Amino acid sequence: MKILMYNAVADELPYVKQWSEKTGHEVVTIDQPLNEETVNRASGFDAVSTQQTTSVNPPVYERLSQLNIKQIALRQVGYDVFDLPAAFANHVRLSNVAAYSPRAIAEYTLTQLFNLIRHNKKFDRAMAQGDYTWAAGGQAREIHDLTVAIIGVGRIGTALAEMLHALGAQVLGVDPVYRAQNEPFVTYTTLDEALRRADVISFHTPLNDETRGLADHAFFEKVQPGTIMLNFARGEIVDMTALESALASGQLAGAAFDVAPNENDFMDQKQTVDELPENIQRLVAYDNFLLSPHIAFYTNTAIKNMVEMALNDAVIMVNGGFTQNEILR
Ligand code: NAD
Secondary structure: OEEEEOOOOHHHHHHHHHHHHHHOOEEEEOOOOOOOOOHHHHOOOOEEEEOOOOOEOHHHHHHHHHOOOOEEEEOOOOHHHEOHHHHHHOOOEEEOOOOOOHHHHHHHHHHHHHHHHOOHHHHHHHHHOOOOOHHHOOOOOOHHHOEEEEEOOOHHHHHHHHHHHHOOOEEEEEOOOOOHHHOOOOEEOOHHHHHHHOOEEEEOOOOOOOOOOOEOHHHHHHOOOOEEEEEOOOHHHEOHHHHHHHHHHOOEEEEEEOOOOOHHHOOOOOOOHHHOOHHHHHHHOOOOEEEOOOOOOOOHHHHHHHHHHHHHHHHHHHOOOOOOOEOOO
16 A cells, blocks of 8 residues: 655654554655645555644545545544545545543653652752752652642543552542543542542643633632642643742742643744843742643653554545544534
8 A cells, every 4th residue: 555644753753654664554755735736646555644744635635535545544633634524525534543542641741740749850950050058948748648630531541540550659540431441540520629638639630611711710719838730732722821920929838831722832943032022031030840841642652653653544435444543523
């Protein structure tokens, strides 16, 4: 089978080569997006794959159909790049990769939790000034003494819960969906009860009507003084003004975020520090606020899985088979 991979980036190429050698299918990679200008490049191919960075507009599906291409395999989660009615009208099947590595995000959440409880940013900043005293950072806490509330115990939340449990922490779970298989390591409870008991609160929900602005001023008032907050899901879940107030008052002892509501203004780009949005400049000045550039997912395993799962789905769909990654509505 011949597959044309649009929007291919350097990180993906070794895994494309490995997959090709393993399966015997030919993959041609190009860095251009799949659009009206480039769709004819797919002539003579059996399947195509694309990335979530560029939208695939209606004329593309029509042309793919004329070229006898019956699917598009997206290599990430966010399938809002597709025009579903146009794809379905042209009998083009679509797939995405919804879970490329839940563990990648869970591991980085845990990494940043450890960084917060060991005061690593504070120590690093002090040492950069020649201050190598213990007092510069302060005493740490140990993970097995902590109660961690996971809001959203899905794929990522479950991976995090398993690791925290293995390390001896008490794990509370808040999720409208109960998963019996999580019982050995999660105590399911209500949001209010979790906020009352937790030393650490970690968000792993999608952004939806219920979670948008969930952590507002009233939310912060319900948490224990000295709570740690982790947001590795979506920036809009947390009201950043309320977060700043909670850090300033000490209601939060620390926070680590991999996302921000205004992240498109500065993440994935280079700028000087004073060009950053003002609230981000203020937040990163805190010793107990850690910000990372939406990199929790960014591991070798995740990139490999994005490539391999998308290409496997492309083959399945061309052969008329079933994949649970198919986008049906
Ligand atoms: P998932 O669908 O497997 O799990 C989400 C869970 O949240 C589900 O169990 C759902 O029932 C629950 N949920 C929904 N609304 C809720 C609410 N109001 N209160 C409590 N729980 C609620 O998703 P996942 O794969 O675990 O991903 C979770 C989120 O992580 C994604 O939606 C995405 O925003 C984010 N994410 C971040 C990165 C990163 O690099 N930082 C990478 C991938 C995903």
